[in-house]
Amino acid sequence: MRSNGGWARCAVLGAGLAWGGIAAAAAPPAESTTPALALPAQLQDFDAYVEGVRKQFDVPGIAVAIVKDGRIVLERGFGVRELEKDSRGRPQPVDAHTLFAIASNTKAFTSASLSILADEGKLSLDDRVIDHLPWFRMSDPYVTREMRVRDLLAHRSGLGLGAGDLLYWPGTDYSTQEVARRLSDVPLTGGFRSQYAYDNILYGVAQLVIEQVSGQSYEEFLRARILRPLGMNETRFNSDALKPGDNVATGYAKADFRDLQPAPRMSWGNVSGAGGLYSSVHDMSRWMSMQLAGGMYRDAKGVESSLFSEKRQQEMWSVVTPMPIAKPAVPELEPVSPNFLGYGEGWQLSDYRGQKLVWHTGGWPGMVSRLTLVPSKKLGVIVLTSAELSGAFNAVTMRVLDAYLEAPRTDWNAAYAAALAKSRDKADEDWQKHQKVRAANSLPSLPLADYARTYRDPWYGDVVIEQRGDKLVMRFSHTRQLVGELSHWQHDTFIVRWDERWLNADAFVTFALDADGAIREARMEAISPLTDFSFDFQDLRLAPQKAKSESGS
Numbered sequence: 148m149r150s151n152g153g154w155a156r157c158a159v160l161g162a163g164l165a166w167g168g169i170a171a172a173a174a175p176p177a178e179s180t181t182p183a184l185a186l187p188a189q190l191q192d193f194d195a196y197v198e199g200v201r202k203q204f205d206v207p208g209i210a211v212a213i214v215k216d217g218r219i220v221l222e223r224g225f226g227v228r229e230l231e232k233d234s235r236g237r238p239q240p241v242d243a244h245t246l247f248a249i250a251s252n253t254k255a256f257t258s259a260s261l262s263i264l265a266d267e268g269k270l271s272l273d274d275r276v277i278d279h280l281p282w283f284r285m286s287d288p289y290v291t292r293e294m295r296v297r298d299l300l301a302h303r304s305g306l307g308l309g310a311g312d313l314l315y316w317p318g319t320d321y322s323t324q325e326v327a328r329r330l331s332d333v334p335l336t337g338g339f340r341s342q343y344a345y346d347n348i349l350y351g352v353a354q355l356v357i358e359q360v361s362g363q364s365y366e367e368f369l370r371a372r373i374l375r376p377l378g379m380n381e382t383r384f385n386s387d388a389l390k391p392g393d394n395v396a397t398g399y400a401k402a403d404f405r406d407l408q409p410a411p412r413m414s415w416g417n418v419s420g421a422g423g424l425y426s427s428v429h430d431m432s433r434w435m436s437m438q439l440a441g442g443m444y445r446d447a448k449g450v451e452s453s454l455f456s457e458k459r460q461q462e463m464w465s466v467v468t469p470m471p472i473a474k475p476a477v478p479e480l481e482p483v484s485p486n487f488l489g490y491g492e493g494w495q496l497s498d499y500r501g502q503k504l505v506w507h508t509g510g511w512p513g514m515v516s517r518l519t520l521v522p523s524k525k526l527g528v529i530v531l532t533s534a535e536l537s538g539a540f541n542a543v544t545m546r547v548l549d550a551y552l553e554a555p556r557t558d559w560n561a562a563y564a565a566a567l568a569k570s571r572d573k574a575d576e577d578w579q580k581h582q583k584v585r586a587a588n589s590l591p592s593l594p595l596a597d598y599a600r601t602y603r604d605p606w607y608g609d610v611v612i613e614q615r616g617d618k619l620v621m622r623f624s625h626t627r628q629l630v631g632e633l634s635h636w637q638h639d640t641f642i643v644r645w646d647e648r649w650l651n652a653d654a655f656v657t658f659a660l661d662a663d664g665a666i667r668e669a670r671m672e673a674i675s676p677l678t679d680f681s682f683d684f685q686d687l688r689l690a691p692q693k694a695k696s697e698s699g700s
Contacts, residue, residue, distance in 0.1 A: 398513020
């Protein structure tokens with residue numbers, strides 16, 4: 148996910164970690180009765196600060212939890228679950244038990260699941276994927292043969308950024324296994340294990356490994372081995388598991404990057420291991436406490452147990468794939484620029500003010516979140532939000548980190564607002580460049596009817612263009628949200644504007660002709676740099692299929 152302006156599945160934002168200290172940390176109780184720790188001085192105005200963040204970034208609801216030294220310091224909601232009023236004429240408030248989509252923060256649960264199985268000797272993270280899934284194929288035979296279970300977690304497969312995400316995003320009718328099998332046709336654009344490029348699809352493959360090895364569905368495994376032991380009774384497996392009367396937030400997107408409107412609740416049922424869970428800050432406090440206690444927890448009867456071993460946690464929290472460090476978008480964000488940045492097994496790793504951070508973000512239509520651990524300080528903070536701008540969860544997170552690290556007071560709200568304004572300005576400049584070079588008076592090479600046909604991409608499947616009167620309409624056959632009207636831009640390039648305006652993913656569609664004037668292929672690319680990278684239109688190779696009349700059938 149994008150760190151500004153779009154969804155935040157992989158926003159990038161860490162000094163050595165005293166592993167012995169983690170191993171010695173007391174396991175958090177199932178339900179603490181210890182009086183809450185006092186908030187540090189910088190957080191005495193925390194309520195007002197979060198309200199300022201909500202206003203700055205136009206976020207209907209935010210929930211925050213802080214854990215410190217095995218105790219819950221704060222669990223609180225801000226704003227409302229949805230802007231629409233209930234039957235009593237008022238919106239319902241967000242509280243510590245309100246459910247949000249945690250999206251890619253689910254990845255750490257998938258990693259933990261594999262660690263549990265590794266501790267039991269049922270697999271090794273060094274196993275070849277094909278040892279457990281003999282049918283598994285990447286587009287390169289060498290990568291297929293050498294892909295290890297650990298590689299599924301570390302974003303170093305050779306797939307491009309978000310490659311293949313359209314197989315599930317924003318929602319398709321493919322099954323988890325169908326998505327995984329279609330990886331054989333997704334091209335690799337980088338070297339195997341040579342560079343970082345965030346993906347989601349391989350976490351769906353990791354989910355299948357868990358199911359194969361455990362003999363349970365991924366949902367059953369999570370509930371039996373993680374959620375129930377930790378008492379995470381509020382957490383739901385995908386949005387389709389939400390029940391009537393659930394205390395759940397509605398996500399909001401800015402349609403056309405301007406107008407706030409509700410985004411529909413969606414399910415990643417075909418890549419649940421990448422981002423399927425809904426949870427509350429109350430439940431996520433238990434998850435963070437267990438992590439900060441080195442995998443230890445106490446069950447409902449007060450019995451101390453271990454979810455996974457210290458060795459496995461060390462490996463999950465060690466850099467597998469180095470990540471490039473980008474220059475801060477604005478000078479105000481210079482203090483958060485890390486000295487090191489990398490990805491472990493389901494976690495991002497970096498540093499801030501001499502402390503190692505273990506963290507991740509999550510992005511979903513209408514919701515983004517961030518979970519951050521400072522292991523050396525036994526500190527954790529989770530921020531769940533019901534809008535799509537990462538500036539909000541970053542501004543809240545950094546205020547909490549500064550308070551506990553005794554850093555100078557910084558107006559992170561203003562800093563991330565400045566970064567957002569700059570990203571929007573750059574997007575406007577990009578659009579103006581397109582307009583400046585447009586040959587507005589040009590005409591398509593062919594009659595509109597000639598563009599109307601079925602096109603097929605090797606990994607996605609069929610994309611249909613239909614003529615309806617004097618208009619062309621594009622429809623992705625396996626993605627019901629991707630339907631939109633084509634309008635001529637210039638020459639043989641059109642713009643598809645999706646009916647669902649909250650997608651913010653309008654795209655150029657360019658047709659290439661052969662020497663005889665027939666369509667050879669169509670290519671696509673998102674128009675705005677603010678569009679979420681999971682709309683990987685640029686990877687599609689849409690070849691026209693013969694009509695029945697042309698094939699003689």
